[in-house]
Amino acid sequence: AQTVTQSQPEMSVQEAETVTLSCTYDTSESDYYLFWYKQPPSRQMILVIRQEAYKQQNATENRFSVNFQKAAKSFSLKISDSQLGDAAMYFCAYRSANSGNTPLVFGKGTRLSVIA
Amino acid sequence: GAVVSQHPSRVICKSGTSVKIECRSLDFQATTMFWYRQFPKKSLMLMATSNEGSKATYEQGVEKDKFLINHASLTLSTLTVTSAHPEDSSFYICSARVVLGEAGGNIQYFGAGTRLSVL
Numbered sequence: 001a002q003t004v005t006q007s008q009p010e011m012s013v014q015e016a017e018t019v020t021l022s023c024t025y026d027t028s029e030s031d032y033y034l035f036w037y038k039q040p041p042s043r044q045m046i047l048v049i050r051q052e053a054y055k056q057q058n059a060t061e062n063r064f065s066v067n068f069q070k071a072a073k074s075f076s077l078k079i080s081d082s083q084l085g086d087a088a089m090y091f092c093a094y095r096s097a098n099s100g101n102t103p104l105v106f107g108k109g110t111r112l113s114v115i116a
Numbered sequence: 117g118a119v120v121s122q123h124p125s126r127v128i129c130k131s132g133t134s135v136k137i138e139c140r141s142l143d144f145q146a147t148t149m150f151w152y153r154q155f156p157k158k159s160l161m162l163m164a165t166s167n168e169g170s171k172a173t174y175e176q177g178v179e180k181d182k183f184l185i186n187h188a189s190l191t192l193s194t195l196t197v198t199s200a201h202p203e204d205s206s207f208y209i210c211s212a213r214v215v216l217g218e219a220g221g222n223i224q225y226f227g228a229g230t231r232l233s234v235l
Contacts, residue, residue: 033221043154043207045226052221091159097221101165101173103150104211104224108159 002027004094006107013082014115020067021077021110023092031097034068034075035104040088048090051075053097079112087114118144120212122227129200130235137195137230139210145190146212150224151183154207163208166193200234207231 003026013019025034036048051059051068058066063080079086092107119142129135139149147168152160164185166172172185182204184196193212197204210227 035223037226042228043209044228045160045209045211047223047225050223095224101148101167103162103165106159111157 002029002032002094002096002105004092004105004107006090006092006110008110009108010111010113012113012115013079013086015082015084017082018078018080019082019112021079021090021092021112023075023077023107025073025075025092025094025105027073027094027096029096029098033095033097034066035093035095036064036066036075036077037091037093037106038086038088039091039109040085045091049077082114084114084116087112118142118212118214118223118225120210120225120227122210122230124230125228126231126233128233128235131201132199135197135200135232137197137208137210137232139193139195139212139227141191141212141214141225144212144214146193146214147190148213149187149193150211150213151185151193151195152209152211154209154229156207160209163195197232200232202234205232205234 032053034051038046049061067076089109091109093104096102121140149166151163163178164172164174166187174180187193209229211224215222
């Protein structure tokens with residue numbers, strides 16, 4: 001079974017600075033997808049960024065980018081120019097590409113605080 | 117992104133009563149929906165996978181008679197907590213999967229969640 005590990009329960013960053021959230025995963029599959037979801041205090045889960053394992057190029061979405069290291073099974077999220085609205089719980093998630101019904105496997109999350 | 121509507125956002129009920137939570141995909145058809153439970157400051161715990169027109173697949177340890185899931189259409193799945201007890205108090209989140217066209221793969225979008233409090 002696949003597992004996702006987020007080793008940082010809490011992180012903090014100064015406004016306008018850059019922060020990196022770490023995520024590692026364990027799988028024997030070669031084809032899969034990786035995601036970062038954000039859960040603000042409203043508790044609405046919001047998709048931040050998505051990466052296909054077969055793509056070598058790291059995904060980017062505005063101020064959010066990932067460092068995907070397939071061999072190391074690492075998928076970190078970098079948030080640049082941090083804003084107060086970035087404060088939230090961030091979950092890393094894995095999904096197998098082998099079956100349409102496979103659910104997301106979530107890490108335990110990292111709580112990010114942004115300091116003004 | 118796609119919109120998933122979950123209703124109600126909050127419900128308070130007496131012990132022994134049943135509560136129904138609805139999850140709708142508003143602008144897409146979802147052949148697969150998922151139900152999660154989240155405890156305070158914890159990650160999401162998958163309860164069941166719901167496929168349109170068939171019985172839901174429950175995760176180990178989740179009582180299917182307690183948590184009834186119905187996925188009667190491509191845009192609606194419901195979770196009914198039967199004979200609710202205080203230990204069922206939790207935050208329940210639904211998620212719908214949308215297939216990406218030629219890009220391949222799919223993405224899960226989430227409802228805003230339902231906070232259930234059982235007195």
